[in-house]
Amino acid sequence: MRIIDTQRSGNCWKVRLLASFVGIELRRTTLSIDRGDLQSAGFTAIAPMKRVPVLELDDGSLLSESGAILFYLAQGTPWWPQTPIAQAQTLAWMHFEQEQHMRPLAPLRLHLALRKDIAPTDPRARNWLQEGHDALAILEAHLATGRQWVSTDAAPSIADIALYPYTRMSPMGGVDLGRYPQVQQWLARIEGLPGYEPLFPGQPHLNLSTLETSG
Structure with a gap:
């Protein structure tokens, strides 16, 4: 392939x-x-x-x-769960990633770090930053329930893969991941998996x- x-x-x-x-x-x-x-x-x-x-x-x-x-x-x-409920939960978090998580975090990184064509004080950047923090707070609260992984607790799924990159790169857009200790631990778990x-x-x-x- x-x-x-x-x-x-x-x-x-x-x-x-x-x-x-x-x-x-x-x-x-x-x-x-x-x-x-x-x-x-x-x-x-x-x-x-x-x-x-x-x-x-x-x-x-x-x-x-x-x-x-x-x-x-x-x-x-x-990485793809076997039960319909776990599959549905995985899809739900993947939709969350596209609609609430990546949507603000990707343009923050793009415009502030890669293109450098707007300032952090730009209203668009401020709005994306707030929306990004809102999304990360949801992920933090979910992981704070004692979960190791996002959609299934026994093992990581493609929902974890979907959420990982733009979370990991969010500091490029001015996001302080220090506010999210559970998210940081989850990132470390992914990075510790064989084959990372x-x-x-x-x-x-x-x-x-x-x-x-x-x-």
């Missing part, structure tokens, strides 16, 4: 994380946002939604959207990097 991604995308990181955890080797075609690769005719021909990640299966089929790809890769593994892969493979110190490397 092949993943078409970019280096700094949290959504792409989700897919590579799960593949690493379950022992799936992905060939990478890494595009450059800085060069405008996502606007190229070649990319839009295989990605009508014009977004990464895209997963190319061995038969040539293409899958888009990180949540859908996580679902596909998790089939037959412990940083944003830049082999270089965990670059998880909060603003650079797009040439490698």
Whole structure:
């Protein structure tokens, strides 16, 4: 299988994380946002939604959207729970990640750390920061009930994978994770799992990097 991604995308990181955890080797075609690769005719021909990640299966089929790809890769593994109630809870947290969690945290990181095109005092940044804290407070309270993982207590699921990247990178947008001790412990549990892969493979110190490397 092949993943078409970019280096700094949290959504792409989700897919590579799960593949690493379950022992799936992905060939990478890494595009450059800085060069405008996502606007190229070649990319839009295989990605009508014009977004990464895209997963190319061995038969040539293409899958888009990180949540859908996580679902596909998790089939037959412990990362997708077996009971309908646990599956529904996993999906509920994945919807939360997209609608309440990633929606403010991703643009904070994008505009304050990567593009640096707005100031922290900008009303948009203030609003995203408040919404991001609201989402992290929900996650903190959920984990504070004694849970080790988000949707199933016995083992991590793809809900944990979905929530991990933009939580881990949220300090780039001015979020103080020190306010969320349970979240910090949960992040450490994920990073302690066998097969954990940083944003830049082999270089965990670059998880909060603003650079797009040439490698």
